[in-house]
Amino acid sequence: MSVLPELRYPTVTEQVAAARALTAQRPGVCTLRQVGASRAGRPLHLLSVGRARRAVLVVAGAHANEPTGSCTLLAVARRVLEQRELRDGISWHFLLCADPDGASLHVTPAPRSLFDYHLGFFRPAGPEQPEWAPSVLPPDRLPPETRALTGVIDELRPYLQVTLHGTDLGGSWVQLTKDVPGLAEPFVKSAAELHIPVETGASDAAGWPASGPGVHVMPAPGIGPAYPSLPDDARHSTWYHAHRYGGLTAVVEVPMWASDLVDDPAPHPAPAAAIGRLARRLQRDALEVTRVLDGALPRLADLDGPLLRAARWGLELVPGLASDLVHTPPADRTRAYVGSVDAFARRVPLRAAAMLLRVLRGTDDEAAKQLLELVSTWSDAFAERFRARWVPLENQVEHQSRTVVAAALHAREETQ
Template sequence: MSLLPELRYPSVPEVVATARVLAARRPALCTLREVGRSRAGRPLHLLSVGHARRAVLVVAGAHSNEPTGGATLLRVAERVLNERELRSDTSWHFLLCADPDGASLHVTPAPRSLYEYHLGFFRPAGHEQPEWSPAVLPPDRLPPETRALTGVIDELRPYLQVTLHGTDLGGSWVQLTKDIPGLAEPFATSAAELNIPVETGASDAAGWPASGPGVHVMPAPGAGAAYPSMPDDARSSTWYHAHRYGGLTAIVEVPMWASDLVDDPAPHPAPAVALRRLAARLLRDTAQVERALRDATPRLPDVDGPLLRAARWSLELVPGLAADWTHTPPADDSRAYVGSVDAFARRLPLRAASMLLRVLMAHDDRAAPGLERLVAAWSETFADRFRARWVPLEHQIEHQSRTVVAAALHARDRTA
């Protein structure tokens, strides 16, 4: 059975429909059940394969703008069904989409360019993200998606949780809440075979030790934060919920567009100077979006919808980050790290502008054409600066699914 009849990212309803087919095809091995509801009342589905007590939990859709995970999850589920040894002493559980509300608002199933991707862009504010909300909200204010995810972890007590993430442009990397010895080799081999660069200096893992190129391990408690301004802490996220049962979490990132500039471990000649320059550009770009938002706000009937909430949240991160990059010593002195920060500094204002643009276009606002030109120009500059090349969707899925299985096998050996 082909899980992807078209080379595009499947929607959440399509992922659920395919999971129903898998469950119906192997009812003795598979169950599909609802484990919660989103804020808007959309169901959250869990597909389970096998009956062993030792469990792996795979989570897709935690970030709505990272669409590879749904297809990867289906690939892994089919592989587990077809390979008895993968389920001989392990059950596999797949949360089909952690944020179906967010997924309904990100609308680029087959983007042909970064510009087209951003025309349909949505990524919710941090406190609305299922995995990250515990890092910024008190327990009694957690969204139902978060409570559903932690409830599944409490029920399954997985030795490994794998959460499927991605990046618009860059390379592939893995973040681990505890080390998985042996994972770096199959990860690197897969990336090389599929011509996907390994992001050796990912800004998301700034200051983390590495157990191999692109495999980053969360530092011990008490380690200084690379970005002191950031309001959240991964140790408070759902990634760490598995630790109370002796488990760990692997976050597997894969790019939509690749850049060979993010895997250069060579020392940058002046990393502190470069980061100060990037901070200054970030502030300039952000100021343009803030002016557009201030100008349009009096004309908009709903200024607290999810797109504008998310845009404002992105903009609010900027002053602190710019100060971090200006006044804090670089967490890494490699060209790869400076390149990753460069990409991060482009994303924040571009994403905010894109979400504001969607609102303006929906209301036929007079400022939409000018902002659309800005989004187009920034998208093109981003792609040109990093020499972006599309990673075939099949390769995105294959690399991410291989890494999931390798993490499960090596983590199982670690806990055996």
């Protein structure tokens, strides 16, 4: 499944080395080139397989805390090299890591538990995320990673962009900017074979129509978002950049830890009341982290950086998000959706606490002890509530790889 010698999430350096090895093995088919540089000067690499005009672009590493895609990208590249029919009239292009700066800060290559995962956690603030930056920043302030990604799309004009995402705990789902008829069947079949639940009520796709179990299609223009306060809008993200050339984007999500609670389509007996309770817990947990942060701020003058910015950005979302949950009718009334909202409401304060802990770790600050206790308690409660079970890395990669290939083949039929 992996081009790496052991089953763990690779670093960007290891990704590049593996891509170079593939290029050396098949120099007539593969090329590797730099297509940009990050804010810190780290190179962004594009591995290309084949030279056909019709192109598929696969993007890994858009979110630093979702590392499965780094393995999947290499696995798909190898599969495309081994199976010549996958290159019949199609060239494949792999952006190895869309955010190498972020990847350098998320440091859990082989997490043993959710607590272990959060001890090395990093996810940038929204304006610093390559895919989402266009939805919250004016064009003249876009980060270089975003400009590199859109530049690749402009050059390749792919009929399909696949961006590899993941979730810490939950199930697998797909988000599409246009429907891909026929994709749901192989997606669901793969998930079942590999014992990965299909997240039928993903809060990330709240209000999106489903073309099949776990396959969600962006709603038509004019339909408002499920969470109006959140600043990001998928229609202004890099996902939509491929539409300029008649293409579409598939976002393939796969869990690190699975929960069988996220694929229950049964109606929840009182979804609004349950979500209201989750909103109150979200506010309470975020307030705990905010109090620690406010107490530590006078001592953080020299510690400002991406971790602190990301923690503060997440906490700033909470008042609006809690209000959305209370005052907006549930986008879905199933147990699966309420469970997904439960997970979402746990993640926001937990991630803020984890990143703030990393800012203070190594100091003698008393706040670090408080944060460590919160991260430990909340991680364990999250895992226990959702009965988390680790998905073997080879299964994470295989399911995501199968879905990428299925999306490419089905989308090709629709766009010919």
